[in-house]
Amino acid sequence: xxxxxxxxxxxxxxxxxxxxxxxxxxxAPYLQESxxxxxxxxxxxIRPKNTQEVAEVLAICNDENIPVVPQGGNTGHCGxxxxxxxxxxxxxxxxxxxxxxxxxxxxTVDAGCxxxxxxxxxxxxxxxxxxxxxAEGSCQIGGNLATNAGGIHVLRYGNMRDLTLGLEVVLPxxxxxxxxxxxxxxxxxxxxxxxxxxxxxxxxxxxxxxLKLFPKPKARACAFVASESPxxxxxxxxxxxxxxxxxxxxxxxMPRFGLDxxxxxxxxxxxPFAIAYQWYGVLEISTSRPNTNLQTxxxxxxxxxxxxxxxxxxxxxxxxxxxxxxxxxxxxxxxAQKRExxxxxHDISVPVSHIPDFLAExxxxxxNVVPGSRICAFGHVGDGNIHFNISQPETMxxxxxxxNWEALNEIVHEMAEKxxxxxxxxxxxxxxxxxxxxxxxxxxxxxxxRLIKRAxxxxxxxxxxxxxxx
Amino acid sequence: xxxxxxxxxxxxxxxxxxxxxxxxxxxAPYLQESxxxxxxxxxxxIRPKNTQEVAEVLAICNDENIPVVPQGGNTGHCGxxxxxxxxxxxxxxxxxxxxxxxxxxxxTVDAGCxxxxxxxxxxxxxxxxxxxxxAEGSCQIGGNLATNAGGIHVLRYGNMRDLTLGLEVVLPxxxxxxxxxxxxxxxxxxxxxxxxxxxxxxxxxxxxxxLKLFPKPKARACAFVASESPxxxxxxxxxxxxxxxxxxxxxxxMPRFGLDxxxxxxxxxxxPFAIAYQWYGVLEISTSRPNTNLQTxxxxxxxxxxxxxxxxxxxxxxxxxxxxxxxxxxxxxxxAQKRExxxxxHDISVPVSHIPDFLAExxxxxxNVVPGSRICAFGHVGDGNIHFNISQPETMxxxxxxxNWEALNEIVHEMAEKxxxxxxxxxxxxxxxxxxxxxxxxxxxxxxxRLIKRAxxxxxxxxxxxxxxx
Numbered sequence: 001x002x003x004x005x006x007x008x009x010x011x012x013x014x015x016x017x018x019x020x021x022x023x024x025x026x027x028a029p030y031l032q033e034s035x036x037x038x039x040x041x042x043x044x045x046i047r048p049k050n051t052q053e054v055a056e057v058l059a060i061c062n063d064e065n066i067p068v069v070p071q072g073g074n075t076g077h078c079g080x081x082x083x084x085x086x087x088x089x090x091x092x093x094x095x096x097x098x099x100x101x102x103x104x105x106x107x108t109v110d111a112g113c114x115x116x117x118x119x120x121x122x123x124x125x126x127x128x129x130x131x132x133x134x135a136e137g138s139c140q141i142g143g144n145l146a147t148n149a150g151g152i153h154v155l156r157y158g159n160m161r162d163l164t165l166g167l168e169v170v171l172p173x174x175x176x177x178x179x180x181x182x183x184x185x186x187x188x189x190x191x192x193x194x195x196x197x198x199x200x201x202x203x204x205x206x207x208x209x210x211l212k213l214f215p216k217p218k219a220r221a222c223a224f225v226a227s228e229s230p231x232x233x234x235x236x237x238x239x240x241x242x243x244x245x246x247x248x249x250x251x252x253x254m255p256r257f258g259l260d261x262x263x264x265x266x267x268x269x270x271x272p273f274a275i276a277y278q279w280y281g282v283l284e285i286s287t288s289r290p291n292t293n294l295q296t297x298x299x300x301x302x303x304x305x306x307x308x309x310x311x312x313x314x315x316x317x318x319x320x321x322x323x324x325x326x327x328x329x330x331x332x333x334x335x336a337q338k339r340e341x342x343x344x345x346h347d348i349s350v351p352v353s354h355i356p357d358f359l360a361e362x363x364x365x366x367x368n369v370v371p372g373s374r375i376c377a378f379g380h381v382g383d384g385n386i387h388f389n390i391s392q393p394e395t396m397x398x399x400x401x402x403x404n405w406e407a408l409n410e411i412v413h414e415m416a417e418k419x420x421x422x423x424x425x426x427x428x429x430x431x432x433x434x435x436x437x438x439x440x441x442x443x444x445x446x447x448x449x450r451l452i453k454r455a456x457x458x459x460x461x462x463x464x465x466x467x468x469x470x
Numbered sequence: 471x472x473x474x475x476x477x478x479x480x481x482x483x484x485x486x487x488x489x490x491x492x493x494x495x496x497x498a499p500y501l502q503e504s505x506x507x508x509x510x511x512x513x514x515x516i517r518p519k520n521t522q523e524v525a526e527v528l529a530i531c532n533d534e535n536i537p538v539v540p541q542g543g544n545t546g547h548c549g550x551x552x553x554x555x556x557x558x559x560x561x562x563x564x565x566x567x568x569x570x571x572x573x574x575x576x577x578t579v580d581a582g583c584x585x586x587x588x589x590x591x592x593x594x595x596x597x598x599x600x601x602x603x604x605a606e607g608s609c610q611i612g613g614n615l616a617t618n619a620g621g622i623h624v625l626r627y628g629n630m631r632d633l634t635l636g637l638e639v640v641l642p643x644x645x646x647x648x649x650x651x652x653x654x655x656x657x658x659x660x661x662x663x664x665x666x667x668x669x670x671x672x673x674x675x676x677x678x679x680x681l682k683l684f685p686k687p688k689a690r691a692c693a694f695v696a697s698e699s700p701x702x703x704x705x706x707x708x709x710x711x712x713x714x715x716x717x718x719x720x721x722x723x724m725p726r727f728g729l730d731x732x733x734x735x736x737x738x739x740x741x742p743f744a745i746a747y748q749w750y751g752v753l754e755i756s757t758s759r760p761n762t763n764l765q766t767x768x769x770x771x772x773x774x775x776x777x778x779x780x781x782x783x784x785x786x787x788x789x790x791x792x793x794x795x796x797x798x799x800x801x802x803x804x805x806a807q808k809r810e811x812x813x814x815x816h817d818i819s820v821p822v823s824h825i826p827d828f829l830a831e832x833x834x835x836x837x838n839v840v841p842g843s844r845i846c847a848f849g850h851v852g853d854g855n856i857h858f859n860i861s862q863p864e865t866m867x868x869x870x871x872x873x874n875w876e877a878l879n880e881i882v883h884e885m886a887e888k889x890x891x892x893x894x895x896x897x898x899x900x901x902x903x904x905x906x907x908x909x910x911x912x913x914x915x916x917x918x919x920r921l922i923k924r925a926x927x928x929x930x931x932x933x934x935x936x937x938x939x940x
Contacts, residue, residue: 103708103823104854126712148657156716159655161664162632177914184853185629185819185895187618187668188903188911189937190919194631194664198657215715238573242596245685245758246716288715349655353573383654384574425655433658441658444647448926449660455921467659 002043007064011046011087014056019047019093030090033082034075034135035345038431040082042069049093051168051176051207058205058461059174061087067464070201072112072143075135077347078430080147080200080466091142094207097121105213106165106182111142111206118211127213130157134331142206148198150426155382156249157214159426160197167193168208172457182210195452200428201463203456217249217286221294222323223302226277226313230381231356233281235310237382240283243301250284251382252330258376261336261391262329269329272315281381282330284323333378337391342398343376344405346388346412350421355381359388362415366390369411370404385425388412413440429467437468472513477534481516481557484526489517489563500560503552504545504605505815508901510552512539519563521638521646521677528675528931529644531557537934540671542582542613545605547817548900550617550670550936561612564677567591575683576635576652581612581676588681597683600627604801612676618668620896625852626719627684629896630667637663638678642927652680665922670898671933673926687719687756691764692793693772696747696783700851701826703751705780707852710753713771720754721852722800728846731806731861732799739799742785751851752800754793803848807861812868813846814875816858816882820891825851829858832885836860839881840874855895858882883910899937907938 012020021027022044031040048054061068067086074081094112101107102125109118115136122129131144133151143149145167149160157163166181169192179193196203227233230253237251256278262269285298298316305311317323337343350358363375372393379387390408392401413423413436423436437446449468453460460470482490491497492514501510518524531538537556544551564582571577572595579588585606592599601614603621613619615637619630627633636651639662649663666673697703700723707721726748732739755768768786775781787793807813820828833845842863849857860878862871883893883906893906907916919938923930930940 101821101823103704104821105711106821148661150655150657154655158632161661162628171914171918175914177918179915181890181892182821183819183892183895185620185624185850185855186892187620187896187898188892188894189668189899189907189916190673190922191618191631191664191668192915192918194661195922198659198661203660215712217715234573241575242685243759245687247759289713289717349653351571351574351576351652353571380655385655420651420653422651422653422656422658424658425653426657428657429659437659444641444645445649445662446659448641448647448662451925452660452665452922455925456918 003066007060008044010060011044011057015046015048015053019049019053021045027088030071030074030088031082033079035077038079038082040084042083042085042088044087045090046087047090047093051094051170054089054170054205054207055174055176057089058170058172061461062173062459065459066461068461069463070142070146070205072140072146073114073135073138075139076143076147076430077427078432080428080430080463081143082431084465089205091140091207098208100125101182102127104182106210107213108180108182108208108210109141110208111140111145113141115139115141115144122213123216126216128216129211129213131160131163134334141209145197145206145209146200147428150380150385152250152252152380154380155251156246161194163212164193164197164209165212166210167196167206169196169204169206171204172459172462180208180210198428200430200467202453202467203462215288217288219289219291219294220284220286220323221298222282222284222317222326223298224272224315224326224329225281225283225302225311226273227279227281227311229356230279230359232310233279233381234352234355236281236305237352239305239310240301244285247285247287248283249286250282252282252379253381254280254330254333254378255376257374258333258378259329261340261376262332265336265339266332269332272326273313277312282326333376337376337389340391342392342401344390344402344408346409347425347427348386348388348412348416348421348423349384349425350416350419352381352384354419354421355384355386358415358419358421362388362412365411365415366408369407370401372396384421431466434465434467434469473536477530478514480530481514481527485516485518485523489519489523491515497558500541500544500558501552503549505547508549508552510554512553512555512558515558515560517560517563521564521640524559524640524675524677525644525646527559528640528642531931532643532929535929536931538931539933540612540616540675542610542616543584543605543608545609546613546617546900547897548902550898550900550933551613552901554935559675561610561677568678570595571652572597574652576680577683578650578652578678578680579611580678581610581615583611585609585611585614592683593686596686598686599681599683601630601633604804611679615667615676615679616670617898620850620855622720622722622850624850625721626716631664633682634663634667634679635682636680637666637676639666640675640677642674642929642932650678650680668898670900670937672923672937673932685758687758689759689761689764690754690756690793691768692752692754692787692796693768694742694785694796694799695751695753695772695781696743697749697751697781699826700749700829702780703749703851704822704825706751706775707822709775709780710771714755717755717757718753719756720752722752722849723851724750724800724803724848725846727844728803728848729799731810731846732802735806735809736802739802742796743783747782752796803846807846807859810861812862812871814860814872814878816879817895817897818856818858818882818886818891818893819854819895820886820889822851822854824889824891825854825856828885828889828891832858832882835881835885836878839877840871842866854891901936904935904937904939
């Protein structure tokens, strides 16, 4: 149902010309989604410039039962910020760094701040904000919070949830909750911030946050290792975690097929080794203490792993440029896979101890259904998170392969469930996996979520059709 | 209203003889509270032996509108586990370690497990569970979770909330939520576990948990330092955090008055220094890497702090026994204060950067109201948590001093609020601070908590009169 002219004018008057448009040409870029899987549509784009404007807009939408889809950098993979009607509420104009408290090691920011700006602001204050992911140059803190973003440093620093001390949230009825407390200990009733973090804009609009900062790492060392199997790689992980303890900050895995794709499609990449191996690991250690020997220590740590048979080859980066080259192999994986043709992607997690069995059984099951499927299972295995991506068989048409999307999803997600895992590790649910919620979180858990959704958003205006079906 | 004989028999039949009593002599020990501030009463003590029994008991209580007070080790300071009627549901018979997964670094335990048993079980597997607090020999995991316990290692490892991956909870209507996932990444809808953690038994009964384990520290070093002022001590903290980064695991503060009380009342304690100073800090660094030089490194780090004027004296423990002696000074503080007479205690937190101003202004305000008050403000200043305790003036009767309880609470809590802090840092709300919830969390925040409470526990049977007034 189109909104009345009077209502449009009221909304327009709240946010002004800069914050309001119904021009589809201007709206179009905000409807694009990173993987082109969802086509959004909406009649109104609203871009408030502060929390108060968000509150006024929401109060009206709640009274009038107008759906509101909050949006940050719109870099998500699950269609969570893609509107299907209603108002698209883009937060990018809320982009102020409100405060940095060096002694307290906290930074208070608007939700629309770009992640990289927060990283850089911390860096200038000789501190460190550890959230790091591929989209960091364009994703926004509000989106990171709404999806509880992960990335490569979760192993040491935790998810976005773990990096957050306080929130400011506009509730569906337009009330503002000022929970911007910069406290590391605060036991005063139910922890509302954890309810909003990860709720993907279905319970309210996050407009500001207090984030934790850390001592800046003063030395890093990085290695690329080759192993016979995922089991051996997990042995390397266990050894390194015990050896380096708190200094182990990333442990990533990739298969030969993934490396092949990178070497084939990404200019300037080279194989660190003269011969091919089955599996590779990228690991990084860092310390906040000045240490010029970290590289040597890493080399020494790797040494006995040859004898034990955990690794077949290893290279430790000798300088920053070599480290960047190693990381580029890992970070180009998605792009390389895209260029290779159709792929069906997953973002699952299992307990670290189940990774080898999960990989073996799932790969087998996938190839049974689509013979010739090329498995590119890579990711943050140190925290159990695997992007179990499946590239089309070489001899198959892309379109034909993609007809198996649902069937492959089902296999991989059922297998994650069998191995006590999750069908969504770090990307969230959005529209993409809302049916999986019924399947794997149904019963008491989903019923409890519905209780919460109904209590906070009785008119179901907040990002309807995402996360939890009402 | 007394329960009918039929109902008593039904409850009795669920949990059997070992789990049921109405004998006040048997019940009495469970009604005692650590600080003798609350006298509990109830007619029935139920001690189920497993989750199923908890579920059956709750289903009946929900149908019959019988209040249920969950209880763990009953070591809390705020009366959260002290019943005022209804059924006392003690979880101590749910005391199994269900599973330890070394590679995944997780342990799955019953809620009634004693914290120290969990620490020891982890230790035997060459891993580490970092939650550590004075009551660890008798407090239970379920209580640690319900109150989001803190302690001395929060600085590095976080609160109980941060150490938890999964929960099993019996909801007020008797449904069991199996959220025992051992995953470090799982973004599938609203994070229910964070809702139950810290809710002090008002939303359901936690019966099991999956906890994170860590690489075991292989070396530790500990120092006792003297400073002119809290401001200087915070300079020491900032310096050490920057210097040792992830290795700084505890930073505690105590005033001269606190040390005086310890030396006076606790046998075997000695002043590490020949002369008296105004303020003291206890700091500890640890590493998961074998390091025989940690002590030397700590000494070297402290050296420049003399020239800067941050510290006036320092001693680094030369062996484990010396380290224990240093920690004993800090850990005996509560006991020493008790022996000195009446005291009014607080558990507040403020941003670390506000600690010096908060201490100065609050001390001044307190002494204005009760001249001669002796301030013993000590605690975990590295995470902003101060136990702002006030000992009676030497010349005043205990009873006369304690008539100022409410007035002193008001000053300290208002001042914490003024400095953007919390009236409850790590102890929780319970009965003790339920009025403070209205005062400092009233409005949108408390209203939102009430929405949750009503949604999960419409009959208000779960620990009524605690945390959130309905």
